[in-house]
Amino acid sequence: MTGSVPRRVGFITVSAASHPHAITTAAPPVSLVERRPVVAAERLVAEMVPPPRFAGVSFGSYLPDPTQPSQAEAVTVLAEFAAGLNAAEAPRRGWFRRAAPAPTGPAGVYLDGGYGVGKTHLLASLWHAVPGPKAFGTFVELTNLVGALGFQQAVATLSGHKLLCIDEFELDDPGDTVLVSTLLSRLVEAGVKLAATSNTLPEKLGEGRFAATDFMREIQGLSAHFRSVRIDGQDYRHRGLPAAPPPYTDQQVAERAEQAPGAALDDFPALLRHLSAVHPSRYGALLDDVHAVFLQGVCPVEDQSTALRLVVLADRMYDRELPITASGIPFDQVFSAEMLKGGYRKKYLRAVSRLVALARDSARG
Known part of the structure; x- marks a missing residue:
């Protein structure tokens, strides 16, 4: 038999042509913590x-x-x-055109x-x-x-x-x-x-x-x-925060990340520390070529500055519709009750809603 057709097995491509024993796996997960984006x-x-x-x-x-x-x-x-x-913007016709x-x-x-x-x-x-x-x-x-x-x-x-x-x-x-x-x-x-x-x-x-x-x-x-x-209308979002799906184990998160194309796998506390060294305007670039986010050890956010940086990252992930698979605590427990009652309440409620939605997207997948 000549010119055999490659077979797709999960995320592994097997080609029986010139390299019968060779296999190519999906690229390993990247780490957001290792990225230092420079944005023009x-x-x-x-x-x-x-x-x-x-x-x-x-x-x-x-x-x-x-x-x-x-x-x-x-x-x-x-x-x-x-x-x-x-x-x-309509163009002017005739010999003597005037500025719009x-x-x-x-x-x-x-x-x-x-x-x-x-x-x-x-x-x-x-x-x-x-x-x-x-x-x-x-x-x-x-x-x-x-x-x-x-x-x-x-x-x-x-x-x-x-x-x-x-x-x-x-x-x-x-x-x-x-x-x-x-x-x-x-x-x-x-x-x-x-x-x-x-x-x-x-x-x-x-x-x-x-x-x-x-x-x-x-x-x-x-x-x-x-x-x-x-603009009046029913405030369908004002019905309490949606329940977050149950977290995975660290091992499950790592295994899923290895199987997913375009995955980013990070330790949650380490990622929060890294965000302090990256200007928020670059958080979008931080997610370049990422199609799914995997986080291990999600834990409560202790201070306001870190929490606000997480809000911006959550917005950028939500904009890009990136499913999140995570271990640790559910996302609806990331911000303390005190934070949710403070001056930045609106930001935190929006972030929780978006993080939970992305976690649900991952669970459905």
Whole structure:
């Protein structure tokens, strides 16, 4: 027999052609702790796009709840906002072409509403509907960009954009809020259009326009430039945290990592220590070419700085939809009760929800 066909056995490829006894196994797991990513400023900006789960959304794919008129109204307002930007891009015909007029309407829109009403879907739809250059990122990603580039360079880099979308605007960090407010003021002066969302804290739900009022107060001088768009709806995420799947043993985690292509295997405490030596703007690059994360010895996080770094890593893993297989304690026990009641409660609740979701993805696989 000539030209025998390779047979696929699990993750081992057996070829009976010229090397009848040779086998090729999946590449061994990488270690995130051993990575020291260096990210160019151009990449940081280029990666400011909607996460993969919102890569193909549009206003048309958003299905408003017929019992909540504000949802359909929000689609209309944002579509008009996008149309204003597109109109400014329309080419002028004839011999005497004039520069395109500046976009009309407000400098920015703010989507005001609780968890789970589709604000990120709509924000990403707006981003997809307008011409570039444009950028999309969370509030944390934007502050990390400023930290990596420096304030002046960040202003210079983003000033040439037509639209900047900021998801999950944080109202619980006065220092960062003032920094971003100043940045946005400079960008508005340069003609950049803005769009933002922010989540109301669970205990504040139902208190009318709490989030919008807070947002307008925090951005101070910019408030007059924003149009607030209320999105009502059922807060399906405000039903308590989902139960985390039971952890695996260390041996099970290691064995599964050896069998999975694109696996990263790390000791959880060692990874937390490593994060302190990597700028948060590089956490995405830390996960380059990783398709699944395996963690041994998940344990409670003891201090605030480490916890906030874990939040950023959880966001980057969630953006990339990386399943997590872990040993130790369940992810819903990583943050203490005291942390979950403190000023960063919203961040920690989001991180737990996302880590648990990724752990469930692994369990289903």
